[in-house]
Amino acid sequence: MVIASLLLTVATAQAAANVEPGKQLFNGMCARCHGIDGTGDEGPSLNRPTLSRAATEEALREVIRDGIPDRGMPRVRRLTTNELNQLVAYVRSLGRVTATRSPRPRSRKKSAGC
Numbered sequence: 023m024v025i026a027s028l029l030l031t032v033a034t035a036q037a038a039a040n041v042e043p044g045k046q047l048f049n050g051m052c053a054r055c056h057g058i059d060g061t062g063d064e065g066p067s068l069n070r071p072t073l074s075r076a077a078t079e080e081a082l083r084e085v086i087r088d089g090i091p092d093r094g095m096p097r098v099r100r101l102t103t104n105e106l107n108q109l110v111a112y113v114r115s116l117g118r119v120t121a122t123r124s125p126r127p128r129s130r131k132k133s134a135g136c
């Protein structure tokens with residue numbers, strides 16, 4: 023238990039260092055669909071503790087790396103591992119604050135992309 027929380031602290035500290043650069047990347051590549059601070063727009067809000075398509079770190083990495091092409095989430099561009107880590111850290115940091123909006127995207131219609 024002690025070891026587990028110790029490991030968590032280390033992981034959290036590492037992730038924290040990635041949050042700020044992740045935010046820059048997010049604002050540049052993702053915010054037009056997911057809103058500044060992940061509050062949602064054309065895409066679903068991401069400031070939720072649980073993301074149904076990205077419940078695990080691995081799933082989140084996959085969603086960011088590959089997109090969800092048939093659902094209107096594009097693969098944004100080729101990301102370096104570092105950039106991917108930063109985006110993952112930032113998206114996870116969003117989930118740690120209380121959601122300010124309904125977890126549902128404004129519309130579930132098949133987005134034509136933007």
Ligand code: HEC
Pocket residue numbers: 048051052053054055056064065066068073074075076082085086090093094095096098109113133135136
């Ligand atoms: C063109 C618009 C668009 C862009 C750009 C975009 N997304 Fe998405 N994203 C979507 C849509 C639409 C969905 C919902 C897909 C669905 O219905 O399952 C989604 C889903 C997601 C999910 C899963 C949410 C859940 O509830 O499980 C994550 C995580 C995510 N996006 C992260 C990102 C990140 C990080 C970026 C930037 C690298 C990004 N998206 C860029 C449109 C976009």
